[in-house]
Amino acid sequence: GVAYTAVDRPYPAGGSMGELELYLSVARCDGLAAGVYHYDAAGHRLRLLDTADADRRALLAGAVAATGGAVEPQVLVTITARFARMAWKYSGIAYATTLKQVGALYQTMYLVATAMGLAPCGLGSGDTALAARAFGTEWTAESSVGEFLLGSRPAGVAAGPHAFADVVRSSRVPARC
Template identity: 35%
Template sequence: MNFRRCLMMMVEPIERPRFDLAGVLGGGTGVDFERSLQVRAAHLREPRVIDAASCMWLLQCSAVQWQPLPSDPQARADVLTLLELGLLVSDDPAHAQALAIEQQVRDSHWWPLSALHYQQSCWDEVDSVQDMEQHQLVTARDLVRSYGSPPPEAPPRIHGARALPCYEDDPMQPQLQARATCRNFDTGRALPLPLLARVLQQVLMAQAEVETDPGVRFLKKNVPSAGSLHPLEAYLLVRNVEGMAPGLYHYHAVAHELGRLSAQPQDLESLCQRLLAGQHWFADAHVLLVLVCRFERNFWKYRNHAKAYRAVTLDAGHVSQALYASATALGLGAFVTAAINEAEAGRAFGLQPMAEGALAICGLGWRSGTKTTAELDPAGHVWPRSDPRGGDADAAGP
């Protein structure tokens, strides 16, 4: 059997304070620190804790050249332990699955630091609302109580700055001011399919296509994309749309069609809650759009590029803002959130790890006439200020 180290990894020294009774009895402060070494790898969802000797041994292993299993019993035991942890891979058929997963990351053209960031920041089975409630960090007042006042909302003004005119007759202003994140959806009213189709046409549909070389095609959409690659795909969780069975769909931007996925969840509502990491105020939206990046499309051009992952997150921002604008113009409410369980999305839509991945979830639907969850609308454009149900500036959100 031959082995080698995984290619993309980092070692993070961790220090956690702990109570030291012996220190108190000896006249000390009673505070000691527990130290450990965590190894984070781009092909592993969870960090691995190892001791200093194993860490040094691991760092001395080649990530490129295969090495034979050492004959020394202790060194052999170290290799087998690190193999079980997934920090080493081998050509032994017994470890074929682990080797294939790590090889997929090697072949993906990720910039190593971005790969580590994406993998290690993905959530699985996280309930962000429960976490906020447990730590009493639900409202802005909670945050101030725990963290103190935030930095100023704007930097200091520059002396002598030139005042700019404001235009009261700006035709875009009313629509822009009506844009507010919706947390209250009307569950008793179905969304007409033509409205959903219009939003998809305005935001995600390919408006034109050009083939620069055989098999090399670029799309023109109403949103910008780095390198004109448009690597984002929309997977839809349809809850309440006229003429459509609830379930999971994929939107094809070139054909402008919705294809129902063959694999459907047994409990759509439960999946919706899990995807949204417990954000129940978004779960009533008529449609969820899970923005999934085909990283291989982006990395075809931007190979091992330090800015590539940043570019696709900007792409997601462009799409979400365009969706807000489109939904608002059509009289709908919309939202976007990055507080999602990416691993759950990967399982639900059959995504290939590190080759495809969810970045954010958008949603849209009819606004409810009753405000049960706080929304940030200080100008009162959505909820009139005189209305006791109106905007609540105390809301913090996840």
């Protein structure tokens, strides 16, 4: 009974609109070739994008810079928002609502990654133009609104709520996240 296709996702979505999209820039991941992927939420699968390797490397380099050079990213998850899906209903609070939903998604990703024994880290920067080019989107319609690193914990670093901080402390370069 709504004027749009409602979605069911494991994180909050205002009105079940599902304006958030996930793109993975993969450097190293067992069972997954290096490349840029789009997460197809309806099919619960990754779709390899035809992206220039230079763009993938630039996205990952931006993540390195965001951590102060402390980590070599294995997987960078870029979150984009399809703004029109929110704006027609939420008008002046659409962007603020989107950012709150990104925060809720970060929390979900932190919880799941930590439970899986991975090293997660939400980033506070990104290159909107580069992301749009790499993902084949028009930045005015779908733009990056968040970035999140996922990686393996180094041997000897215990899993727990501070997994990424432990990874950074075990590295040679001091950083904060």
